[in-house]
Amino acid sequence: MSDETKNVAAATASEAAPGQATTEKVRGVFSKIAPTYDLLNRLISFGADEGWRRRTVAMAELTPDSRVLDLAAGTGDLTLALARRGHPAEVLSTDFVPEMLEIARPKAARYVGSTRIAFQVEDAQALTLPAGSFDVATIAFGVRNLPDRAANFREVLRVLKPGGRYLILEFTTPPFAPFRWVYHWYIRTFIPFVGGLVSGERAAYQYLNDSIRLFPPQAALAEELRDAGFRDVSWRNMTFGVVAVHLAVKQGPTRV
8 A cells, every 4th residue: 555545545534534444544543452352341341241142142143054254353352252052054254354363263272063164354345255154144233333234235145145144243222212222321421531541541431432433223123124125124132232133134035
């Protein structure tokens, strides 16, 4: 990348609204917080994140023959939950931030089971993978960080087999107004404070707050998935709607 191109990318990132994802901003944020990412996930979710992933795996309805693509896999927690609880044939764990996958690899090395786990650097908006090659695709807390969600949806439709399922685990909008006010106070004040204290990167966790508040609520995200061509789109709220799992299906024969 030339100096001129770098300068343009930096200017674009700096001009983006708070919480608005750009490739450079997201890569910069997650490369910095990778070493403390797992610890902070447990702290700021009070350990609830493990239950969220368990529910996501259950909704995936995996079989021993399933090939799974885990997008924006980060440090590999959902990848490992898919292997340990879903027992598919294979999980391909991908992310476009190599520093995150470097945390995931040694964790996966300790896994004992029948599922094959592989890692690959991939941009979820422009996959290099063959069409129709996966039964299930998953993404946990990653769609919110994509500058172009529509491109991701097109790519997932392309790489899924007919009847394949896409599961999106993401922070969202609690439907109960009083709780929503408390939640927004929490992500606006407590999360940046703790994130800065533990990681030394307060700005990264301020971005988390801003990006959650910009992200579309459950029904709006479901409509985006339908507009992209998915069918049978539904979602399930968890922890009073702090997070939701959206399930969308690629048109095709019903799975047996």
